[in-house]
């Protein structure tokens with residue numbers, strides 16, 4: 001097929017035509033005139049083909065090209081072939097786009113594609129239902145002009161999209177949505193919003209349930225404990241009942257401390273908007289912590305306390321004390337007698353650091369990230385033996401969260417650990 005449209009063939013046709021003109025010219029005795037006439041005719045014929053091509057490309061609705069002749073046949077057929085190819089490619093692209101859109105519509109979340117200026121390029125149906133967008137009217141609008149919530153504006157302004165944002169749904173106050181923004185491709189962004197009302201409701205129910213059960217268990221346990229103490233004091237020394245009674249008392253004590261820790265945890269979890277204006281006198285608090293630690297250590301450990309004078313912070317005293325005393329009591333409980341425990345409160349570049357370093361058993365690296373989970377214990381038997389509930393570090397984590405801080409753990413198995421946290425500069429008393 002291509003051979004018949006080759007340049008060689010075109011030139012040989014032209015040469016044959018010119019030769020014919022010259023021969024006819026020679027025969028009639030006017031070779032130049034006949035050649036000029038022939039060339040004029042050739043030009044006219046080419047213009048006619050060009051006009052047919054123009055007509056087909058711009059006016060004619062037919063898909064097939066007009067029948068071309070000579071060198072124009074290749075041009076007509078070539079354009080037709082290219083158009084066919086493009087149509088097929090467009091068809092494939094449209095099918096792909098259709099499949100992608102169907103997939104995006106099947107997503108259980110609202111999805112919005114944004115450009116680098118945060119203008120909406122596309123959104124799925126759930127985005128229209130969940131966020132109240134109207135498609136295609138909202139095409140090209142800036143997302144923060146449509147989702148008008150102060151927290152969302154701040155989130156967009158800060159441009160830190162690592163953490164998701166929770167907002168009340170713009171279409172219903174009773175629903176809660178979680179928004180995530182991810183960058184992709186050429187500075188485009190994908191906004192995903194999901195309804196988390198049910199998750200938050202279940203979380204609330206779980207918290208309420210734990211708090212209620214713990215509260216309800218408190219009184220029966222106190223009664224049990226009281227009667228057990230009475231029975232123990234009445235039991236004859238060396239009687240058969242002495243051992244079971246003492247075991248029962250130990251276990252009730254364990255249950256009591258677990259209930260107390262659970263209540264403390266739900267109290268701390270609930271108090272999400274605590275008053276951080278309160279000033280905490282850290283020198284006084286370190287004194288109290290030292291006395292508590294000495295009572296717990298009973299001269300079996302080498303305790304060192306150092307506190308930078310006048311370094312006070314804003315926050316909730318009860319929560320901070322609970323966090324610090326949990327860390328100190330853990331250090332004592334997970335260090336063999338004779339070990340060394342160092343507690344420090346000192347200024348650092350980013351704020352003020354509280355640290356507890358022990359020379360205890362240490363923790364294997366694979367456990368470190370999970371220690372703040374409720375009831376997570378490296379060795380349950382060891383924890384039980386030391387009177388642990390598995391809730392201490394969960395309490396620490398929540399208390400520190402409220403103070404814009406987090407727990408850092410570094411540990412060397414068999415050598416000891418350091419548990420620390422930094423209270424940021426903006427919460428320190430001097431910085432105000």
Ligand code: ADP
Pocket residue numbers: 326330331332334358360361362363371372376377378379383384387388389390391392393394417
């Ligand atoms: P527990 O009441 O069991 O001590 P925590 O939440 O306070 O619960 O601690 C969780 C686990 O972390 C503990 O069971 C223990 O295995 C480990 N742990 C905590 N502090 C230390 C420490 N200073 N040294 C070694 N292990 C520790």
